[in-house]
Amino acid sequence: MSKIDWSALFTGLIALILSIVIGTSSIIASQHYYQSTKKWHKDQQKIFLDLTEKRFRLQESLNVFDNLYYARLQQFIQQGFFIQDQNLIMDQRLEMYEEIDKLFNDKLKNLLFADKSSYEISEQNLYDIPKFLATDPEFKTYQTEIHFKLALLHEGDMLKLLERIEFHKQKFTSLLNLQSCTIKNTDEVIDTNNISAPYLNADCVWVWYVSTI
């Protein structure tokens, strides 16, 4: 077997290596160019879409905006639904806690079987504003769910309880909505002479809303 004379293959090898290097480099460079252009394209698209959305919102706002809007804004600010300074939300929450506690332990007390009733206030989280409202991205609404687990004597007490909460609602800053309520009979057999046991369990969720920028 004859030995390979590498010197005779040198130019071929150099050409091969060069072509691989140049070829690979050109592919990498063109890919890099493509990727960076694609990113630029996406950025431009995003800018365009953001601006279009902004223009749409502004157009919509200008279409509907009138003096009533300004008046309503003042109303929502006074009501405490909109707080410009985020730091004040915590204070407002604490006030809400106090009011709920007062409501539960005082105003509703004679309607409830206190030992079998409780409430729980969940963490504040961002309210998912429905898309059809097309709000400003800087505008944020937070929600806090308040779970009432109530043991009641009968349905009439439940209606009274709702009325009292509604009456007491004026004490709350911002907006408080009843979102859901589930009423179930207890397993107790109804005895009209025995009013020491609850015959109705209600599981209701109120939601407290506050917004800011």
Place this chain on the structure above:
Amino acid sequence: MSKRIIYQSDHELLALEVKTVIQQIQLKNETEFNNYLTNDPKTPIYWLIDTVKEEYQMASLPHVLGKDRNDLIRHKKKRLFKNNSYSYAVVQDRDKQGRKDDLILFTAISNSEILQPWLNLILAYKVPLVGIYSVPILSQQLFNLLPKADYTLLVTDNPSIETRPGSIRQSFFRKQKLQFSRLIPLHVSTPQEYASYVLRQITITQHYLENNRLLPEELSIIILTTADKCQACETLNSNTVNLNLQFTDSQALANQLNSKELSLQNFIVTLFTRSWQVKNHYAKVADRLYLLHRRGRIIMYLISVLILAGTIVAGGFIVQDTLKVKQKGQNFLTKANIVQEELEQLRRKELPDLPFRSELIVSIVDVGLRLQAKHISPKATWEKLSMVLNAHSRLILNKLEWEVANFPNEIFKDNNTQEVAADFQPKQYFVEGVRVHGEIADSKSYKEISHIFNKFVHDLSQHWQVKILQQPYNTNRKLQKRSEETKAPFIVEILIPHSYSHE
């Protein structure tokens, strides 16, 4: 087709450059050969050997293929030519009878020293050697221009010139395939002497063929020489031996080949040059090392070109795609600029002295009003429901669910499969939902259950749209034989759309 040819005979070494005409340079010694190689070490060389020291042996070998055939041929070569390293074998035909053996021509250069000095220089200068070729074997190609017969003796001559003596080559062909060849010196001056000498030599060769039983048929003898010599041979032949002679005028053949020289050497070289590819006869792998390297180099160049072309094409496609993407991006940029301008124009329309941007104010008010609108009490619905239930003493209410949501499919978390009615407009409505879980007590028959339940649903339908989620009876099984204790549970759902408008 241009080829660089070295033509080596026993008396001279010629470098032939074949382009439109054959240019011939005589290389007298190693120094001249050295210079010749140095001038152009890259062009491949074809080496033609025309020597008296070439042996020919016909042999028949069993018809096998592949490695077995190669082994047999190698073994036979060793037996025939011992250690002669420059040998060649070619399968020409097969026996028509018996084992139908392969008929193989074995040739060898008996004195390979005549090649070595030149070969050493070729290798030293790394000149690619395509092959070493036997001129008698190449002369088979002449039959494309000569009359054909099964057994032919081709007689050609090289007239003497200053640098070399004249010679006659007699080559014997069976079906245009070389069987053996003889090169004999030629020392004559007149056509008559030539005729006398040639016919004598032909007769000797014919006797040899007959004695060796190589001539089952009449031998066709072709004499390829000048017209005057042909004439002399014809006259002498008819007067004396009366051989089966055919004459070919070398001038006519030269004209046919567009060649000026009338020698066999020129005819062979011309035909060889015109051949696309001729298989190497004698050169070994080691001798052709630099040809293989050259081919390797060419392959590498080709691969390099392909890689470059491929990557350029691929890169071109990528760049083309990139330009399309860039164009799209550019369109977005242009549009964005227009929108930006429009946005600024709209900004100028905003009322002055507002505490916030108008979009923000609209957002606050819209969301606030929406949430405010959703602040409803279940009292009204429950009272209405209570009135309906009062009219159905056999119904027992186990559980009542109530909820407010933006969409029908948002209501009751386990109900997300519910489809939103196509005409439901969330901007203008939100939904109050009630789910009644109850049962029909003391039911005695399917018919009774059905009646009570349908009446209940009918009464609800007077106020709202009602959807039955669970029937109190199984219509498939038709539970006719219900025991008295058995209760019939049901679930109905009521969705009440509330219109919303912040006007």
